[in-house]
Amino acid sequence: MPLWFFPALVGILAAASLLAGIWLLLHPRDVAAVFARHSSSELTRGPGKRRASDGAVWTAIIVFNAGWIGALVVWLFVMGGDANLVTDASL
Numbered sequence: 001m002p003l004w005f006f007p008a009l010v011g012i013l014a015a016a017s018l019l020a021g022i023w024l025l026l027h028p029r030d031v032a033a034v035f036a037r038h039s040s041s042e043l044t045r046g047p048g049k050r051r052a053s054d055g056a057v058w059t060a061i062i063v064f065n066a067g068w069i070g071a072l073v074v075w076l077f078v079m080g081g082d083a084n085l086v087t088d089a090s091l
Helices: 005-026 028-036 054-079
Strands: none
Touching (some): 005 028, 005 054
């Protein structure tokens, strides 16, 4: 693998997590509506029209968590020295 592969992979995973996190922050009513059905009515959706589907909210939550967990795993793989065996640093 080229030398730039692991930093690029961490960057892609971090960008995906950032975009999903921003989407979740912009749709708090939809996130509350997804979790309100599973609790004892502690969370209620505010007034206004609901725009995002439950599938979109769950997809954003999964992408957010997979992004930061994947970036952490790649970082640990690189910092542990295991990436040295598969990286070709020659010019």
